[in-house]
Amino acid sequence: MLTILFAAPKDWPEYQASLPQALAGAGIAARIIHEVPTDAGAVDYIIYAPSSPLQDFTAFTGCKAVLSLWAGVERIVSNATLTQPLCRMVEDGLTTGMVEWVVGHVMRHHLGMDAHIVNPTRAWRPVAPPLARERQVAMLGMGALGSACAQALRGLNFNVTGWSRTGGQSGAIEVLSGKGGLRDALGRADFIITLLPKTAETENLLNSDTLAWAKRGAVILNPGRGALIDDEALLNALETGQIAHATLDVFRSEPLPKDHPFWAHPKVTVTPHIAADTRAEGAARALAENIKRCESGAPLLHRVDRARGY
Ligand code: NAP
Numbered sequence: 001m002l003t004i005l006f007a008a009p010k011d012w013p014e015y016q017a018s019l020p021q022a023l024a025g026a027g028i029a030a031r032i033i034h035e036v037p038t039d040a041g042a043v044d045y046i047i048y049a050p051s052s053p054l055q056d057f058t059a060f061t062g063c064k065a066v067l068s069l070w071a072g073v074e075r076i077v078s079n080a081t082l083t084q085p086l087c088r089m090v091e092d093g094l095t096t097g098m099v100e101w102v103v104g105h106v107m108r109h110h111l112g113m114d115a116h117i118v119n120p121t122r123a124w125r126p127v128a129p130p131l132a133r134e135r136q137v138a139m140l141g142m143g144a145l146g147s148a149c150a151q152a153l154r155g156l157n158f159n160v161t162g163w164s165r166t167g168g169q170s171g172a173i174e175v176l177s178g179k180g181g182l183r184d185a186l187g188r189a190d191f192i193i194t195l196l197p198k199t200a201e202t203e204n205l206l207n208s209d210t211l212a213w214a215k216r217g218a219v220i221l222n223p224g225r226g227a228l229i230d231d232e233a234l235l236n237a238l239e240t241g242q243i244a245h246a247t248l249d250v251f252r253s254e255p256l257p258k259d260h261p262f263w264a265h266p267k268v269t270v271t272p273h274i275a276a277d278t279r280a281e282g283a284a285r286a287l288a289e290n291i292k293r294c295e296s297g298a299p300l301l302h303r304v305d306r307a308r309g310y
Contacts, residue, residue, distance in 0.1 A: 002030040002291070003042055005060075008049035008069055009034065014280035019047075022284035026292045045291055046084075050075040057082045064294050067287050069278050071145065072225060073304050074198040086304040090144045091286040093279025098195070101223060101275040102149040103156070105247045106191050109219045110135060132157040136215075138189035139163065140182070140205070141224060142175050143310075144302075145276070146195035161185045165201075165308075186213040191221065198225035199309035208233040217244045223275035226251035231262075238267045249275040 006012060006019070012034070023030050030044075037043065040059035048054065049069045057066065058081045065085045068076065073088045108114070111129045135158050139150040142162040147170045150160045160173050163185045167177030176185050182205075186192060192214060196202045206220070207230040220243055222229055231252065237243040247269040248262060254273055262268045290301050304310060 002028060002044040002295075003037075004030050004032050004291075005036065005043045005046045005054075006032050006034055007046050007052045007054040009053070010051050011049055011069060011280075015047075015284060018280045018284035019287065022281075022288040023291070025285075026288035028288060028291055028295070030291075045294075047287060048076065055079065055081075057084060060084060065290070065300055067290060069283060071276075071278075072197060073310065074225070077304060077306060077309055085300055086306070087290055087300050087302045088304055088310075089278050089283060089286065090302045091278060091282035093282040094276045095145060095148045097276035097279075098145045098223060099148050099152045101249070101271075102193060102195075102221060103152050105221050105269075106137070106153060106158070106193075106219075109191065109245060109247075133159065135159065135190045136161065136188045137191045137193065138185040139173075139193050139195065140185070140228075141195035141197075142170050142173075143195070143197075146193075147173075149193065149195065158191075161188065182210065183213045186210060186218075187215060189215060189218055191219050194220070194222045194224040194228045196224045196228055197310035198227045201309075203227045204230045204233075206230065206234065208236065211237040211242060214242065216242055218242075219244050220246040220248075222246065223249040226254070235261060235265070238265065243267075245269070247271070249273055 041061040043060050043063050046060060046063055046066045048066050063084045065087055066082060068088050071089050071094060073086060076082060110132065137153050137158045137160045139146050139160055139162045142150060142164040150162055150173050151171060154160045154173060162170055162173050162175035163181055164175050164177060167175050167181060169175060205228050211233055234246055238246065245267045249271045250273055256262060256270060262270055294300055
């Protein structure tokens, strides 16, 4: 019988039915506990979220993995007490949510919907939008979420170029890498989408220098992390028209402070970190699958590389 510490109390109501069901479905006999036991060394797995009160992992000497309910792990990855393997969340509901948010916001700008939704002068502007096949997308980050969004946009006939640390090919999509690759990807894109983790290397990736590489009038969508973009540089690029619009889901400080210039900016759309949420049913299945793998000696899925930071 395994002992699983569910250390994300705020999330428990969503998981209290789905997690036991998923564990049973995977043939795992486990007791789920909510408090750190006297014998913390007997805990086999810890289920964790950034809001978890648990911050010191030292006592969990027998813990085989810490399983995050979130895809982004920047708030735990540098915790020096965490020596156990750490896995981030990849599950269908999270991915599907992100694909729908990204496709929806790209289509808004691609079709120029705003001009028709708010048209107080009743102007008749019979100009058809271009076709998706005439548009270029740069997908910065081609991991679980970026590659799914890239494939969905490709499926709608957008021309998509990926950019990642390692580069290569993702299906039919070319994935560039390095500074030169970033310059190329930005230089050709009508839509720049950032789905990168927050690490020392990705912080301020879009800054005054790199925003100047973008095609004039490009639209930015950032559902990745706020720190990927230098706020001041973005405001300047919006001011000069270098960037036509920014749709932002994530911010350096959340909730976005009421006096932040993004709120009132006519070329910025703020969504409140809702692009993609972990869905308990799929997440419970993903957790159970990973535990089952680990128990059978198979490598854990979606294991975080502490040195890389994601
Ligand atoms: P992932 O599978 O770990 O993919 C990360 C991608 O970023 C990979 O393609 C990786 O390159 C690339 N990358 C990392 N560091 C890089 C660097 N220095 N230069 C270039 N590329 C780099 O992550 P994911 O599951 O797709 O999630 C991505 C991010 O989305 C999360 O970290 C989180 O911040 C954000 N997120 C936001 C929401 C929301 O609601 N807004 C929800 C979930 C997640 P390689 O492929 O070469 O390794």
